[in-house]
Amino acid sequence: MQDKLNLMIPGPTPVPEKVLQAVGKHPIGHRSKEFQAIVKRTSEQLKWLHQTKNEVLTITGSGTAAMEAAIINTLSRGDKVLCGDNGKFGERWVKVAKAFGLEVEVIKAKWGLPLNSEDFEKVLRQDVNKQIKAVILTHSETSTGVINDLQTISKHVRAHGSAITIVDCVTSLGACSVPMDEWGLDVVASGSQKGYMIPPGLSFIAMSNRAWEAQARSNLPKFYLDLDLYRKTAKKNSNPFTPAVNLYFGLEAALEMMQEEGLTSIFKRHARHRAATQAGMKAIGLPLFAPEENGSPAITAVATKDIDAEILRKNVKENFDILLAGGQDHLKGKIFRVGHLGFVCDRDVLTAIAAIEATLQSLNLLDNEMGAGIAAASKMLQ
Amino acid sequence: MQDKLNLMIPGPTPVPEKVLQAVGKHPIGHRSKEFQAIVKRTSEQLKWLHQTKNEVLTITGSGTAAMEAAIINTLSRGDKVLCGDNGKFGERWVKVAKAFGLEVEVIKAKWGLPLNSEDFEKVLRQDVNKQIKAVILTHSETSTGVINDLQTISKHVRAHGSAITIVDCVTSLGACSVPMDEWGLDVVASGSQKGYMIPPGLSFIAMSNRAWEAQARSNLPKFYLDLDLYRKTAKKNSNPFTPAVNLYFGLEAALEMMQEEGLTSIFKRHARHRAATQAGMKAIGLPLFAPEENGSPAITAVATKDIDAEILRKNVKENFDILLAGGQDHLKGKIFRVGHLGFVCDRDVLTAIAAIEATLQSLNLLDNEMGAGIAAASKMLQ
Numbered sequence: 001m002q003d004k005l006n007l008m009i010p011g012p013t014p015v016p017e018k019v020l021q022a023v024g025k026h027p028i029g030h031r032s033k034e035f036q037a038i039v040k041r042t043s044e045q046l047k048w049l050h051q052t053k054n055e056v057l058t059i060t061g062s063g064t065a066a067m068e069a070a071i072i073n074t075l076s077r078g079d080k081v082l083c084g085d086n087g088k089f090g091e092r093w094v095k096v097a098k099a100f101g102l103e104v105e106v107i108k109a110k111w112g113l114p115l116n117s118e119d120f121e122k123v124l125r126q127d128v129n130k131q132i133k134a135v136i137l138t139h140s141e142t143s144t145g146v147i148n149d150l151q152t153i154s155k156h157v158r159a160h161g162s163a164i165t166i167v168d169c170v171t172s173l174g175a176c177s178v179p180m181d182e183w184g185l186d187v188v189a190s191g192s193q194k195g196y197m198i199p200p201g202l203s204f205i206a207m208s209n210r211a212w213e214a215q216a217r218s219n220l221p222k223f224y225l226d227l228d229l230y231r232k233t234a235k236k237n238s239n240p241f242t243p244a245v246n247l248y249f250g251l252e253a254a255l256e257m258m259q260e261e262g263l264t265s266i267f268k269r270h271a272r273h274r275a276a277t278q279a280g281m282k283a284i285g286l287p288l289f290a291p292e293e294n295g296s297p298a299i300t301a302v303a304t305k306d307i308d309a310e311i312l313r314k315n316v317k318e319n320f321d322i323l324l325a326g327g328q329d330h331l332k333g334k335i336f337r338v339g340h341l342g343f344v345c346d347r348d349v350l351t352a353i354a355a356i357e358a359t360l361q362s363l364n365l366l367d368n369e370m371g372a373g374i375a376a377a378s379k380m381l382q
Numbered sequence: 383m384q385d386k387l388n389l390m391i392p393g394p395t396p397v398p399e400k401v402l403q404a405v406g407k408h409p410i411g412h413r414s415k416e417f418q419a420i421v422k423r424t425s426e427q428l429k430w431l432h433q434t435k436n437e438v439l440t441i442t443g444s445g446t447a448a449m450e451a452a453i454i455n456t457l458s459r460g461d462k463v464l465c466g467d468n469g470k471f472g473e474r475w476v477k478v479a480k481a482f483g484l485e486v487e488v489i490k491a492k493w494g495l496p497l498n499s500e501d502f503e504k505v506l507r508q509d510v511n512k513q514i515k516a517v518i519l520t521h522s523e524t525s526t527g528v529i530n531d532l533q534t535i536s537k538h539v540r541a542h543g544s545a546i547t548i549v550d551c552v553t554s555l556g557a558c559s560v561p562m563d564e565w566g567l568d569v570v571a572s573g574s575q576k577g578y579m580i581p582p583g584l585s586f587i588a589m590s591n592r593a594w595e596a597q598a599r600s601n602l603p604k605f606y607l608d609l610d611l612y613r614k615t616a617k618k619n620s621n622p623f624t625p626a627v628n629l630y631f632g633l634e635a636a637l638e639m640m641q642e643e644g645l646t647s648i649f650k651r652h653a654r655h656r657a658a659t660q661a662g663m664k665a666i667g668l669p670l671f672a673p674e675e676n677g678s679p680a681i682t683a684v685a686t687k688d689i690d691a692e693i694l695r696k697n698v699k700e701n702f703d704i705l706l707a708g709g710q711d712h713l714k715g716k717i718f719r720v721g722h723l724g725f726v727c728d729r730d731v732l733t734a735i736a737a738i739e740a741t742l743q744s745l746n747l748l749d750n751e752m753g754a755g756i757a758a759a760s761k762m763l764q
Contacts, residue, residue, distance in 0.1 A: 005410065012409035012627055023628060024406020027394035027581045028387065029705050060583055061443045061606065062623035068606045099605040193624060199409045201442055201583045201626030221602070223481040224443065224450045241444035242575060244583030244626065245394055246405060323411050 001321055008352050009325040010142045010171050010299045012193040012200055013342035015250070016257060019198055022249040030245055036237040038252050043234065045255035046204060049173065049263075050188060052180035056206040057230040058251070060244045063170045063191030066203035068096055069225040070166045070187045073207075074214040075133055077101040082123060082163070084115040084137030084153070087144040088328045089168055093136050100220055105132075111331065112144045112301070114294040117152040121159075130162040133214075134186075137165075140172035143328045145301030145337055146290045147172065154183045164210055170194055171298040173204075174258065175270045175341055186211040195266075195298070197257070197343040198250040202243075270297040272381060273340035273349045280353035280377030281338075284360065285367040289335045298341035299325070307365050309336040312356070315363065320355035346381050353377045383703055390734050391707040392524045392553050392681045394575040394582055395724035397632070398639060401580055404631040412627055418619040420634050425616065427637035428586060431555065431645075432570060434562035438588040439612040440633070442626045445552045445573030448585035450478055451607040452548045452569045455589075456596035457515055459483040464505055464545070466497040466519030466535070469526040470710045471550055475518050482602055487514075493713065494526045494683070496676040499534040503541075512544040515596075516568075519547075522554035525710045527683030527719055528672045529554065536565045546592055552576055553680040555586075556640065557652045557723055568593040577648075577680070579639070579725040580632040584625075652679040654763060655722035655731045662735035662759030663720075666742065667749040671717050680723035681707070689747050691718040694738070697745065702737035728763050735759045 007014050015023075028034050039058075046056035059065050075081065081102050083094050086109035097104045107119045115137060124132065135157045139150045150167060157165045164186035169178050173188070174195020180188050186208040193200035205227065207215070215227060229240035258266060277300040278292055289301035304312060310333050313324045325337035338352055357373040360366040389396050397405075410416050421440075428438035441447050457463065463484050465476050468491035479486045489501045497519060506514065517539045521532045532549060539547045546568035551560050555570070556577020562570050568590040575582035587609065589597070597609060611622035640648060659682040660674055671683035686694060692715050695706050707719035720734055739755040742748040 003408070005408075007409070007411065009411055011624060012412065015408055020406045020408060024402045026385070026387075026397055026402060027389070027575070029389065029391055030394065030582070032705070061447065062625070064623040065443065065606045096605045099608070100603045191624070193409070193627075199626065199628040200412070200624045201629060221482045223478045224447045224607070226481070241446040242393060242573070242582045243444065244581065244629070245575075246581040247583060247626070247628075323414070 004321045006322045006348060008339045008348065009323055010194070010337065010339045010341055011191070013197060013339060014344060015197055015199055016254070016343050018257065019250045019253045022253040023199060023246050025246065025249050027245040030239065030242050035245065038248055039237040039239070042248065042251050042255060043237070045252070045259065048259065049255065050178065050180045050206045051182065052206055054180065054206050054208055055231060055234055056204055057227060057234055058239070058243065059203045059205065059225065059230070060201065060241070061203050062200065063189065063203050064092065065225060066189035066191065066205045067093065067168055069205050069227055070189050071096055071100055071102070072218070072220040072222045072225060073227045074164060074166065074187060074211050074218055075100070075102060076217065076219040078103060079133040080105065080131045081134045081136055082107060082120065082132050084120070084148065086113060086115050086146060086148070087111050087138065087141035089138045089141055089143060093138065093168065097136065112146065112289045113291070114146050115148045115153070117149045117156065120153050121156040124156050124160040124163070127160065132160065132163045134164050134166050138168040139178065140175065140296040140298050142171045142299060144290055145296045145299045146294050147176070147296045151183050154185055158184050164214055171296065171341060174266065175297040176267050177263070180206055192247060192251065195342050196251065197254045198247060201247045202251060270340065273344060274300060276349050276377040276380040277338050277340055277353065279380045280373040283368065283376035284357055284373035299337050299339050301335050301337045303335050308333050311363070312336060312359060315359045316355050319359060322352055322355050324352070350374065350377060350381065386703045388704045388730060390721045390730065391705055392576070392719065392721040392723055393573070395579060395721060396726060397579055397581060398636065398725050400639065401632045401635045404635040405581060405628050407628065407631050409627040412621065412624050417627065420630055421619040421621070424630065424633050424637060425619070427641065430641065431637065432560065432562045432588045433564065434588055436562065436588050436590055437613060437616055438586055439609060439616055440621070440625065441585045441587065441607065441612070442583065442623070443585050444582065445571065445585050446474065447607060448571035448573065448587045449475065449550055451587050451609055452571050453478055453482055453484070454600070454602040454604045454607060455609045456546060456548065456569060456593050456600055457482070457484060458599065458601040460485060461515040462487065462513045463516045463518055464489060464502065464514050466502070466530065468495060468497050468528060468530070469493050469520065469523035471520045471524055471552070475520065475550065479518065494528065494671045495673070496528050497530045497535070499531050499538065502535045503538040506538050506542040506545065509542065514542065514545045516546050516548050520550040521560065522557065522678040522680050524553045524681060526672055527678045527681045528676050529558070529678045533565050536567055540566050546596055553678065553723060556648065557679040558649050559645070562588055574629060574633065577724050578633065579636040580629060583629045584633060652722065655726060656682060658731050658759040658762040659720050659722055659735065661762045662755040665750065665758035666739055666755035681719050681721050683717050683719045685717050690715050693745070694718060694741060697741045698737050701741060704734055704737050706734070732756065732759060732763065
């Protein structure tokens with residue numbers, strides 16, 4: 001049905017009507033006092049979301065722009081970095097780091113499993129000459145629905161004493177607690193079309209004092225993503241280059257909604273939706289792709305055994321106007337992913353599970369009794 | 383008056399309601415067939431606007447992102463380039479080129495004057511060893527309201543035989559004819575919040591075959607702005623990273639409106655508005671900052687003699703809800719700029735001139751007879 005699609009993918013995520021209306025407003029001058037007031041307000045709201053005293057800068061660009069900014073602003077050519085890689089976005093970190101001539105040591109985990117924090121501890125402890133300049137990882141690995149133990153890994157980096165922690169929080173920020181200051185994170189990158197509940201086009205980067213010290217040393221060439229320019233203009237509640245003014249309107253509206261709901265409520269809601277989705281899938285008879293205890297609060301990846309996940313997704317979309325995410329790369333057809341990130345309510349989770357269950361039944365692929373998934377999920381939502 | 387502001391600045395420019403409604407639609411998945419259809423259609427529309435057979439790529443980012451992409455994709459560290467600089471955006475080219483370690487020779491003209499094409503001819507002719515890899519310039523210099531003679535300069539670059547032409551067409555594309563193929567331009571960069579009539583956040587880059595050959599040789603580090611990734615995904619009507627989906631909705635709607643109006647009509651309208659603004663300002667008794675024959679079709683810069691341009695701007699905004707642009711850097715307070723770019727009709731031009739005239743009168747600063755500006759502008763609009 002036209003314009004009826006419900007996005008249950010990890011991004012773009014559903015956008016509240018209030019935010020859409022803000023995005024659809026007529027733009028104003030980006031150097032006007034009216035716009036400076038918006039930059040000032042959203043800066044404060046972003047600090048609240050990041051649980052930090054650090055400045056959070058807004059970039060007009062995809063989440064990858066913030067990832068690149070993290071690297072080119074804190075490192076220099078030839079620097080050694082330690083990258084965690086347990087999925088598509090971990091892989092991307094490695095690619096970005098290599099593109100800028102860094103020496104990359106990779107700590108891998110199989111897709112679907114979390115990074116082992118002890119692997120990081122070991123390598124960091126052995127680095128007595130402090131060659132490792134940064135530890136780079138993904139908090140919520142969107143491709144596999146795994147949440148990595150960022151808090152523990154960050155502790156090991158702090159114990160190292162020299163390296164900084166750079167982390168992709170694109171699908172964790174706004175889904176679970178990422179207390180930047182408490183955990184001692186140095187660079188936190190995120191994107192608008194996720195927990196922020198706004199359309200894609202803005203990305204965000206928060207930097208600790210240690211990261212700014214690294215910024216002053218960094219010699220990688222940069223201009224559009226030179227965060228020093230952003231920090232200087234942020235002091236005047238402005239931007240170095242014309243920003244996506246309309247997405248800023250949406251950002252202000254969305255963060256206001258988030259502040260009204262409150263961080264604790266937002267995180268509880270995401271945890272409840274993860275639990276309901278996990279319980280629903282298991283009751284349907286579909287195995288979770290990641291261990292239950294490592295499941296991301298943003299997205300649940302589901303293995304489909306001998307069923308073609310793409311056929312299931314296609315039918316769910318055509319019959320129920322719900323868009324699920326597919327598997328990426330070698331997982332295409334083998335898993336599907338249910339996004340429960342951002343502006344998602346209990347109804348959305350329940351109907352997604354019902355649609356999956358009903359679709360499997362219509363395809364004669366449902367092993368368990370019809371309704372078992374809904375019953376299990378419903379119980380978790382109560 | 384709230385929400386009543388008319389933007390007569392060089393960007394963001396006024397956005398049609400149809401485009402705003404498109405921008406305010408709920409996002410869809412950026413890997414969906416529905417979105418691929420939009421990418422396919424806008425790619426064709428962009429070729430039409432650029433009057434080219436070359437692929438035109440869409441980047442989520444400000445116009446400066448496209449400028450940086452132009453440089454880092456076609457040049458290598460230490461390459462010599464020839465930069466035209468006759469205003470704020472010419473200066474920016476020099477800054478970007480230097481940030482990436484290029485050897486920059488600058489051809490300057492005083493702010494308010496056009497670049498002298500013979501200066502380019504001379505330097506290029508003397509470069510017998512073909513050390514100059516690119517000639518980089520701004521077509522419409524937004525800071526001073528000057529249009530540079532891109533066609534002639536491009537001819538001299540072609541005669542050189544080795545260098546490529548990289549040009550910022552941010553405020554010329556959609557305001558006057560920029561026939562990329564006919565003029566032999568190699569890299570054309572532009573931004574959404576200008577002649578495109580959509581809010582800021584997207585930028586565009588078109589590259590000739592010669593530019594793509596340079597891309598293959600270029601060794602500057604890049605990832606987010608690696609155009610090879612954009613070209614590969616463009617072949618599949620997609621993007622390498624999550625694009626600003628909602629701005630794409632607006633892009634499609636705006637380019638459709640432009641195609642309905644037709645290129646010739648659009649260019650005539652801009653030329654008429656330039657002529658009316660120039661005539662109006664002269665009749666009011668305010669000198670044009672740039673020679674009349676070098677005036678940009680996008681923006682007219684006006685000198686204010688002993689009047690503080692910022693006070694004039696403030697009063698025009700407060701009394702008539704019209705936002706004019708101020709002077710940048712050393713020109714602050716000394717000039718104002720009337721944007722007549724994009725979704726601007728005769729009424730907008732006439733009311734801007736009337737508001738300027740009435741404001742000067744209310745401040746007791748009007749030398750000539752009240753109504754002279756409107757009369758002169760009105761005549762040019764007929």
